Amino acid sequence: MxxxxxxxxxxxxxxxxxxxxxxxxxxxxxxxxxxxxxxxxxxxxxxxxxxxxxxxxxxxxxxxxxxxxxxxxVTVTECFRDPPFYRLLRERVIPLLATYPFINIWHAGCATGEEVYSMAILLQEEGLYNRVRIFATDINGKSLHQAKEGIYTIQNMEEYAQNYQESGGKASLPNYYHSKYDLARMHSSLKENIIFAAHNLATDNVFSETHLVMCRNVLIYFDQTLKNRALRLFDESLVHGGFLCLGTKESLSFSEISDRFTPVSQDLRIFQKKRGIR
Amino acid sequence: MKSPHQRRAIVIGCSAGGLQALRTLLPELPPTYPLPILVVQHIPANSTGLHTTLLNHFCQLPILEANDKDPIRPGWVHFAPAGYHLLVEPNETIALSIDPKVNHSRPSIDLLFESAADVYQKGLIGVLLTGASQDGAQGLLKILHRGGITLVQDPKTAEAPLMPRFAIAIGAATKTLSLKEIGHTLKQLGADTRE
Structure with a gap:
């Protein structure tokens, strides 16, 4: 029947x-x-x-x-989403990343780019941006185009300003964009070291060695099989001692790579790849 | 006629006045309760999960804020976290989503009810409580169409009567009951399931 x-x-x-x-x-x-x-x-x-x-x-x-x-x-995103996460990134992770001469960051599933620019702002404020390359990837061509443009509504930016302050921002968010009418265009200096590219976590492979992988609120849209595939790619891409950042309700539990990482913060889902593993 | 063993899960939706209503309803259920319970309560996106901590003090069942891909367990009460929709997957695990708000809400009651109705079909019991919103009514109607049972809090007893009233108006309620009666009915449905 x-x-x-x-x-x-x-x-x-x-x-x-x-x-x-x-x-x-x-x-x-x-x-x-x-x-x-x-x-x-x-x-x-x-x-x-x-x-x-x-x-x-x-x-x-x-x-x-x-x-x-x-x-x-398409996914919904915002600048400095989950301010405590960005605060911890600034206070605990950035100082460790600073020990590398050159830093590769992979932002997987960057959607319309708000969090990529958040990361760029944070790195500028911490004096690391000139030795960083950010690979911002997404499957969605239209989102990626919007991310590259870096134009958002003033109304949204005003809401993000509070996130930015709560995350420990050292200046003022409007310092990082030009306003015209009701639109905000992110400063071109923030874009200098960002490479926007199409990448499909379901079918594509690793393209670079990285020191930090951001993939927040993307894996919630994948089943366990696809989530495992994506996590394997991140593991493969990360150097020993590199960092993996997930969404605050996503976990490594039950995944194939859970024993290869230790939590920097379990609550905020920042993990570090163990050293001395194969 | 619905045979008892078909009951598989309970979904509950509430908004304004929800915490007090849940404090009355959930402690009614015994620690051996055999059905899983999924709850969407409208809360601000920056809430810290204090309500689940609080409810744990009053309830015999374990109450927890859901993480993505959590298995849905019998006798556990899974709450939608602030800022995320809570949906049920066909393999009876939880899927969270940050899709746009539905009925001005994330989490949305409709999204939980509709996805759970697809998975549990006539085995689902839908419960809609107090609230000043129209969220939940359409989802409740879908539960009814899939053969499930729908219990709506009597608007006269609700702190905010709009939500239950709206569900009743579109014909989504199997029964309209007080909180105590809903608790009793759920207890009975659970006891029947165990036999």
């Missing part, structure tokens, strides 16, 4: 297979509930009633695929 729910799940499976085989985008290991909701929302906007009706459109219409990918992978 079939229920309507089973049909919808079947349609989603077929749609995801289509995206994979036609274009190589693999969303099969994203968490089910969020993906389904985003998919249904996106299709409703396009006046598509049944999910399976989207399949021929995906096959023949690249612009439609891009729209779908945007809907399925």
């Amino acid at each position: 079939e229920s309507p729910v089973d049909i919808q799940d079947l349609e989603i499976r077929l749609l995801l297979e289509t995206m994979l085989h036609r274009y190589g985008y693999d969303f099969r290991n994203y968490t089910h509930a969020s993906l389904k909701r985003r998919l249904l929302q996106c299709l409703a906007v396009c006046n598509i009633t049944h999910i399976s009706e989207a399949i021929p459109k995906i096959i023949h219409d690249r612009a439609f695929l891009d729209q779908l990918i945007y809907a399925m992978s």
Whole structure:
């Protein structure tokens, strides 16, 4: 016996297979509930009633695929999200990073870039920015473009100013952007050492050795299999003694790499890769 | 007719006045309670989880703020953390999300109810308590459509009657009860499940 729910799940499976085989985008290991909701929302906007009706459109219409990918992978972010996290980064992690002559940072799943600029500001204030390279990656081309532009609404920036102060900021957030009408453009000096690039945690591999990996509130959208894949990449990329920063409700427990890291702060989810492991 | 063994989980939603309502409702349940409970209470994004610490003092069941991918355990009360939606995955684990607010809320009651209805179907019991919001009504309706049971706090007994009233108005309530009666009903449904 079939229920309507089973049909919808079947349609989603077929749609995801289509995206994979036609274009190589693999969303099969994203968490089910969020993906389904985003998919249904996106299709409703396009006046598509049944999910399976989207399949021929995906096959023949690249612009439609891009729209779908945007809907399925966009994430909400903010500058200095979780101020206590940034405070700890500044007080405990940055002094250790400062001992390296050159520092590579990988910001995986950077979305529209607010947290990348937060990191750049922090590094500037701590005098490290001139020997840092930040790789800011995301699967979502449209988000990545917005991140590269670094233009946000003044209204949002004013809300972030409080985060910045609480995180131990040494100046004032408006020092780091130019305002025009209701928009804020991040200073170009912040962009100098950031490389924005497309990278898919589901299918791509490690591209560089890094000293710190930021991946916050991305793994919540992955199932355990895909989460493990992403964590393996981070482990592979990090030097011994390097740092891994996750979202405050994400954990390393039950993951394959949990015994290769020790917590700097369990509450704020900052971990350090052990030295002397293979 | 629904046979007792079909009961699989309870979802609870509340907003304004929720802490007091939960303090009345949750202590009713015995330490051997066999069903998992998932709760969305509207709280500000910068809350520190004090409400779960507080409720732990009054309840016989373990109360915890959910982490992403936590397994959903029988007899445990999983609370949505501040600033995150709480959803149920088909493998009966918790998935958190930072998707935009729904009904001006993150966590949103509708999102929990709808995802849980997909997973537990007629095995789900939905409970909507006091609140000054319209969140939860649509989710409760979906639980009903999937064959689950929906219990709504009697608006006359609610600190903020809007939320239960709205759910009743759209026909989402199987029963309208006082907090004590909801507690008693949940206890009974739990006892039936264990047999």
